[in-house]
Amino acid sequence: MDFRPTESQQLLINTAREWLRRRCPDELVQSVAADARGIPEDLWKEMALLGWPGLLVPADLGGSDGSLLDVLLLVEEMGRAGLPGPFVPSAVVATTLLLTAGTTEQQRRLLPGMAMGERLCTLAIAEEEGRAEPSAIALAASPGGRVTGRKLFVRDAHLSEHLILVARGAGGLNLFLLETARPGVSVAPMETISGEKCFEVALTNVAVDAGDLLGPAGGGAAALAVGLRAGTLARTAEMVGGAARALDLAVQHARTRVQSGRPIGAFQAIQHHCADMLRHVDGARYLLYRAAWKVESGQDAAADVAMAKAHAGEAGLAVARKAHQILGAIGYCEEHILHRLHKRIQAASVDFGGTGEHLETVAAAIGLE
Numbered sequence: 001m002d003f004r005p006t007e008s009q010q011l012l013i014n015t016a017r018e019w020l021r022r023r024c025p026d027e028l029v030q031s032v033a034a035d036a037r038g039i040p041e042d043l044w045k046e047m048a049l050l051g052w053p054g055l056l057v058p059a060d061l062g063g064s065d066g067s068l069l070d071v072l073l074l075v076e077e078m079g080r081a082g083l084p085g086p087f088v089p090s091a092v093v094a095t096t097l098l099l100t101a102g103t104t105e106q107q108r109r110l111l112p113g114m115a116m117g118e119r120l121c122t123l124a125i126a127e128e129e130g131r132a133e134p135s136a137i138a139l140a141a142s143p144g145g146r147v148t149g150r151k152l153f154v155r156d157a158h159l160s161e162h163l164i165l166v167a168r169g170a171g172g173l174n175l176f177l178l179e180t181a182r183p184g185v186s187v188a189p190m191e192t193i194s195g196e197k198c199f200e201v202a203l204t205n206v207a208v209d210a211g212d213l214l215g216p217a218g219g220g221a222a223a224l225a226v227g228l229r230a231g232t233l234a235r236t237a238e239m240v241g242g243a244a245r246a247l248d249l250a251v252q253h254a255r256t257r258v259q260s261g262r263p264i265g266a267f268q269a270i271q272h273h274c275a276d277m278l279r280h281v282d283g284a285r286y287l288l289y290r291a292a293w294k295v296e297s298g299q300d301a302a303a304d305v306a307m308a309k310a311h312a313g314e315a316g317l318a319v320a321r322k323a324h325q326i327l328g329a330i331g332y333c334e335e336h337i338l339h340r341l342h343k344r345i346q347a348a349s350v351d352f353g354g355t356g357e358h359l360e361t362v363a364a365a366i367g368l369e
Contacts, residue, residue, distance in 0.1 A: 003289040009073055016074050019050065020081035026337040029082040033195025033340060038156060039085035048117025053091040056099065062112040068230065069292045072237040076285075079241025079348075082340055084195060086120050086156035088234045094121035096230040097164055101175060101215035101223035110162065110177075120160040121177075123227065124151035124201050132228065132352050134166075134173060134221060141167035141174060143210040143217055150202045157187040157199035165203075170218030176208050183207075194347035195340065229305055232352040233292055236309045239316040239348045240285050242341045246323040247277045249338055253327050264326070273322045280315035287311050303365035306358035313349030313358075320345055 005013060023043060032039060047053065055071050057063020071092055078087065095114060098107055098121070113119030129136045130152060141147035147167060157163060157180060165176040178185065184206035187199045215223050251274055254265030264270050287308040294301035320342040324331045331338040349355065363369070 001290065001293055003286075003293065005073060009070060012070060013073055013077060015050070016052075016077040017080070019046075020077060020083060024081045024083050026082070026340075029084065029195075029337065029340055030335070032084045036189065036197075038159065038197040039083075044085060044117055047085075047087070051115075052087065053117045054115025055091065056095045057111050057115040058099075061107060062115040064115075068233070068296055069289070071230075072233055072288065072292050075234050075237040076241040076244075079238035079344070080245040082242065082245070082337060082344060084197075086122065086159055088231060088238070089122040089155040090114060090120045090160065092234045093123050093227050093231040094162075094164055097123070097175065097214060097223060097227040098177075100226045101220065102177075106177060106214065119162070120156065121162040121164065122155050122157055122160040123166070123231070124154045124157070124163045125166040125224075126153045127151060131357070132231075133357070134224065137166055137168055137173065139165075139167045140169055141165070141176065141208055142169035143174070143208060143213060146205045146207050147203050148205055150200055152200055153190065153198045154187070154201045155199075156197050157201055158189070158197065163201065164214065165208075166220070166224060172218035173220040173224060174217060175214035175220035175223060176212045177214050178206070178208070178212060192347065194343040196344070196347060228352055229295065229301075232305055232309050233288065233295070235348040235351050236284070236288050236291075236312045239312040239345050240281065240288055242345045242348075243277075243281050243284065243312075243316040243319040246319050246338060246341050246345075247274070247281055249331075250274055250277060250323040250326040270326060273326060277319045277322050280319050284308070284312040284315045303362050306353075306361035306365075309353065310355045310358035310362065313345075313355045316345040317342075317349060 023046060051064050052074060054063035055066035059065045075088065098111060110119060110121060114121060125132045127136060127138055139149040154163065160180055163178055163180055165178050167174050167176065180187065184204045186202045190198045190200055192198050214220065254270050254274060255263055257264045291301055291304035291308040294304050323338055327338060330336055
């Protein structure tokens with residue numbers, strides 16, 4: 001396994017890091033977290049001009065024919081910057097679902113606009129339990145009927161023209177591609193600690209038919225698993241990037257903060273803290289890359305994806321806590337980016353399954369069901 005980026009991937013990383021440094025400074029991240037709308041429109045348009053929303057989209061549909069690893073390398077840089085916005089729900093999860101289960105007509109209708117950043121789509125799956133997994137879905141809907149209920153924690157629903165609704169029906173799971181403007185669909189904001197824009201989507205007697213289905217009736221579970229896997233890895237990449245940035249902040253502070261006549265980085269306790277943080281970041285990154293490599297090479301990667309997500313959740317939070325200890329009070333101030341990175345890691349650690357849920361998958365893989 002050679003996890004070194006290719007020349008084109010390194011160019012993507014360098015371009016992303018420089019662009020995010022210029023266009024997504026810490027001050028913008030903080031202001032967007034407090035803004036009800038979310039990512040500024042001009043920022044999203046610039047990302048679209050860079051081709052980022054279309055990385056996974058085939059070239060004949062206006063995309064770049066990129067790989068999952070390409071996307072994860074980019075999302076890691078976004079996590080490092082704390083970039084807000086709908087990239088993961090639309091350009092990763094919804095795009096993967098459309099490519100996996102969508103008809104040719106559905107793909108041609110939505111993906112070119114999504115690749116150009118002109119159209120957004122999001123996934124509506126979580127309900128009262130707040131878990132984004134099939135076993136927690138209770139909402140029922142079948143083609144030719146009507147659906148009433150609600151979905152929670154739907155990312156960037158206020159900006160999305162379409163949503164992919166997950167419901168039970170026809171003896172399995174149905175994936176419905178619905179317009180957010182369809183009669184009976186309404187969205188209401190939910191409070192989050194991370195500043196990410198999550199919404200309650202209420203459905204009141206909403207008509208659904210066979211033309212709205214992604215994939216066969218009752219046969220959405222396999223496609224959903226692929227989409228959730230992509231989302232799980234993307235959120236893992238965000239945590240790796242956020243933790244790497246927290247480590248950078250801690251090391252920089254340790255080099256410049258003087259105590260008792262010398263930088264605090266000269267003290268063994270601080271050195272060990274930073275070395276431990278590096279161990280967490282590199283370990284999480286390795287597990288992420290290994291899981292992505294297995295997915296792209298067609299191997300069974302369920303346990304690897306679960307292990308990467310579970311470890312990144314714990315490791316990322318451990319890094320954030322140690323960074324707070326090293327920076328002291330300044331790291332807890334609203335004006336400092338560390339508290340925002342910490343909250344984003346916290347939110348990502350429970351999205352697409354928390355540590356406990358993923359550890360159960362790993363345990364089952366080693367015969368401990």
